[in-house]
Amino acid sequence: xxxxxxxxxxxxxxxxxxxxxxxxxxxxxxxxxxxxxxxxxxxxxxxxxxxxxxxxxxxxxxxxxxxxxxxxxxxxxxxxxxxxxxxxxxxxxxxxxxxxxxxxxxxxxxxxxxxxxxxxxxxxxxxxxxxxxxxxxxxxxxxxxxxxxxxxxxxxxxxxxxxxxxxxxxxxxxxxxxxxxxxxxxxxxxxxxxxxxxxxxxxxxxxxxxxxxxxxxxxxxxxxxxxxxxxxxxxxxxxxxxxxxxxxxxxxxxxxxxxxxxxxxxxxxxxxxxxxxxxxxxxxxxxxxxxxxxxxxxxxxxxxxxxxxxxxxxxxxxxxxxxxxxx
Amino acid sequence: xxxxxxxxxxxxxxxxxxxxxxxxxxxxxxxxxxxxxxxxxxxxxxxxxxxxxxxxxxxxxxxxxxxxxxxxxxxxxxxxxxxxxxxxxxxxxxxxxxxxxxxxxxxxxxxxxxxxxxxxxxxxxxxxxxxxxxxxxxxxxxxxxxxxxxxxxxxxxxxxxxxxxxxxxxxxxxxxxxxxxxxxxxxxxxxxxxxxxxxxxxxxxxxxxxxxxxxxxxxxxxxxxxxxxxxxxxxxxxxxxxxxxxxxxxxxxxxxxxxxxxxxxxxxxxxxxxxxxxxxxxxxxxxxxxxxxxxxxxxxxxxxxxxxxxxxxxxxxxxxxxxxxxx
Numbered sequence: 167x168x169x170x171x172x173x174x175x176x177x178x179x180x181x182x183x184x185x186x187x188x189x190x191x192x193x194x195x196x197x198x199x200x201x202x203x204x205x206x207x208x209x210x211x212x213x214x215x216x217x218x219x220x221x222x223x224x225x226x227x228x229x230x231x232x233x234x235x236x237x238x239x240x241x242x243x244x245x246x247x248x249x250x251x252x253x254x255x256x257x258x259x260x261x262x263x264x265x266x267x268x269x270x271x272x273x274x275x276x277x278x279x280x281x282x283x284x285x286x287x288x289x290x291x292x293x294x295x296x297x298x299x300x301x302x303x304x305x306x307x308x309x310x311x312x313x314x315x316x317x318x319x320x321x322x323x324x325x326x327x328x329x330x331x332x333x334x335x336x337x338x339x340x341x342x343x344x345x346x347x348x349x350x351x352x353x354x355x356x357x358x359x360x361x362x363x364x365x366x367x368x369x370x371x372x373x374x375x376x377x378x379x380x381x382x383x384x385x386x387x388x389x390x391x392x393x394x395x396x397x398x399x400x401x402x403x404x405x406x407x408x409x410x411x412x413x414x415x416x417x418x419x420x421x422x423x424x425x426x427x428x429x430x431x432x433x434x435x436x437x438x439x440x441x442x443x444x445x446x447x448x449x450x451x452x453x454x455x456x457x458x459x460x461x462x463x464x465x466x467x468x469x470x471x472x473x474x475x476x477x478x479x480x481x482x483x484x485x486x487x488x489x490x491x492x493x
Numbered sequence: 494x495x496x497x498x499x500x501x502x503x504x505x506x507x508x509x510x511x512x513x514x515x516x517x518x519x520x521x522x523x524x525x526x527x528x529x530x531x532x533x534x535x536x537x538x539x540x541x542x543x544x545x546x547x548x549x550x551x552x553x554x555x556x557x558x559x560x561x562x563x564x565x566x567x568x569x570x571x572x573x574x575x576x577x578x579x580x581x582x583x584x585x586x587x588x589x590x591x592x593x594x595x596x597x598x599x600x601x602x603x604x605x606x607x608x609x610x611x612x613x614x615x616x617x618x619x620x621x622x623x624x625x626x627x628x629x630x631x632x633x634x635x636x637x638x639x640x641x642x643x644x645x646x647x648x649x650x651x652x653x654x655x656x657x658x659x660x661x662x663x664x665x666x667x668x669x670x671x672x673x674x675x676x677x678x679x680x681x682x683x684x685x686x687x688x689x690x691x692x693x694x695x696x697x698x699x700x701x702x703x704x705x706x707x708x709x710x711x712x713x714x715x716x717x718x719x720x721x722x723x724x725x726x727x728x729x730x731x732x733x734x735x736x737x738x739x740x741x742x743x744x745x746x747x748x749x750x751x752x753x754x755x756x757x758x759x760x761x762x763x764x765x766x767x768x769x770x771x772x773x774x775x776x777x778x779x780x781x782x783x784x785x786x787x788x789x790x791x792x793x794x795x796x797x798x799x800x801x802x803x804x805x806x807x808x809x810x811x812x813x814x815x816x817x818x819x820x
Contacts, residue, residue, distance in 0.1 A: 445805030478772030
């Protein structure tokens with residue numbers, strides 16, 4: 167029997183990360199209001215420490231490591247935002263961080279992980295089994311493996327996003343009718359499902375995935391965890407987890423209304439919209455929920471709707487190409 | 494005798510724009526803390542309605558127009574953020590807006606002004622006297638000319654930025670030691686001088702200007718309004734006013750500690766820094782105060798410091814070139 171976190175664990179995570187993670191603002195957008203006919207708010211986790219929501223879960227997870235295991239450190243496998251979140255949380259907590267990254271990952275991402283204080287170990291995507299490598303390092307050094315989403319404390323930490331959304335809307339005497347989340351392994355969605363379901367039980371929650379990587383959308387319909395047919399081939403490099411997580415799906419299937427899917431083209435236009443109208447740098451993965459709103463995947467007329475912008479760590483060259491994308 | 498606004502007029506402006514202008518957040522930045530040795534906060538007016546602080550003053554000014562003059566409308570002369578601020582405020586208040594723009598201004602800026610509801614009238618920079626044109630239109634139609642900075646209500650409106658800064662820092666039990674402002678005609682600086690001097694009298698205030706357009710820096714030393722030697726030739730197109738305003742300088746000379754100057758190169762690097770580390774789209778003019786901090790124009794070690802990011806309306810092509818600028 168899996169032990170699943172609850173809304174109380176999200177509340178506990180909120181206390182744990184308070185004063186370390188940023189409380190990101192909730193931004194209104196008259197342009198989006200007029201496009202959608204709804205009252206739209208954006209939760210820009212792009213402005214979170216390390217440039218994505220991943221820091222919340224990582225800090226909550228790493229905070230639970232007892233003092234006598236800190237020097238042995240933690241191991242993460244990620245070429246992206248999870249690695250940055252773990253490395254930065256580790257640095258703040260005095261924990262050693264090891265990050266396994268593919269040899270062909272962009273130099274900028276390797277440099278960022280190293281700059282955040284992580285020891286970077288490269289692996290070959292074709293030849294090496296990274297999971298086995300991580301386990302070997304963990305066993306050899308006594309380090310803790312920190313998974314990107316299928317973890318009790320990671321899920322609870324990500325849920326603090328939703329707590330803040332509901333609290334900030336309540337200050338405006340509003341309750342969200344719908345909240346949309348970019349979705350990879352489902353950790354952000356699961357934590358927020360817990361938090362929002364408790365605080366605002368009638369709010370509808372949606373996962374948003376890129377075309378071809380709609381494992382959540384299909385799994386919600388099937389009622390069981392289905393896998394994507396391919397492993398790569400989307401600009402949304404943060405949303406390519408092969409299948410919903412075991413813990414995350416156990417939570418999400420209870421609370422999520424449904425899964426939305428956006429095209430690559432729609433994601434590109436959403437990145438350009440965020441640049442032009444919102445003055446925010448959003449990475450493709452981070453713009454998926456915004457893309458769903460801009461392209462009216464659900465009817466939100468007259469409603470109060472929130473889209474989470476989950477991250478902003480985009481390669482400058484790629485951003486330059488997307489930024490001028492046709493409207 | 495000029496009638497100058499006071500802190501009470503800023504408080505009045507804050508009430509006037511409440512619920513219409515956004516209360517922009519105050520963002521912390523561990524990266525900037527570590528570079529400067531200070532505790533740095535950013536006030537991103539890039540996230541303000543219309544993408545710059547100009548909306549605050551424009552809305553406050555236009556709100557004072559009596560009902561019987563609304564149909565006659567307002568006239569602004571601007572190719573930039575002031576035009577957008579006035580056009581959007583006019584639309585919200587049911588006022589007709591006319592905007593005089595140079596024939597050679599970028600199509601995107603003309604389209605934006607038109608999209609915001611303004612009637613755009615083009616003039617020839619070489620042949621036409623735009624001030625005379627604006628006056629003629631105003632007389633003929635009974636319209637009100639809305640100056641970009643040297644105006645009682647415009648100044649009071651811009652000061653609401655500083656009120657929010659002090660209020661939000663107070664919630665963290667902090668008082669700003671120094672606040673840095675990008676400076677063109679001095680309206681943002683003047684309004685904020687009033688607000689911050691009243692709420693936090695010991696706070697040091699600085700103007701930041703691009704090299705070659707340091708009329709404020711020199712005027713503060715001289716104790717009188719001096720002019721720039723050239724009229725164009727900086728990426729900071731919002732900071733090229735020929736001389737400090739009459740009203741604005743009367744206020745600023747009382748409260749401002751001094752004028753800082755940054756190079757074009759430093760501004761470019763600040764725009765790139767904002768993209769890379771802060772995930773914010775900032776236009777060159779809007780990045781001047783950040784550039785001064787990044788390049789340690791003043792010693793802020795151990796202090797609480799705020800830099801205002803005044804606007805984010807940057808041409809996509811230009812942004813693409815700046816964004817990858819060498820660190």
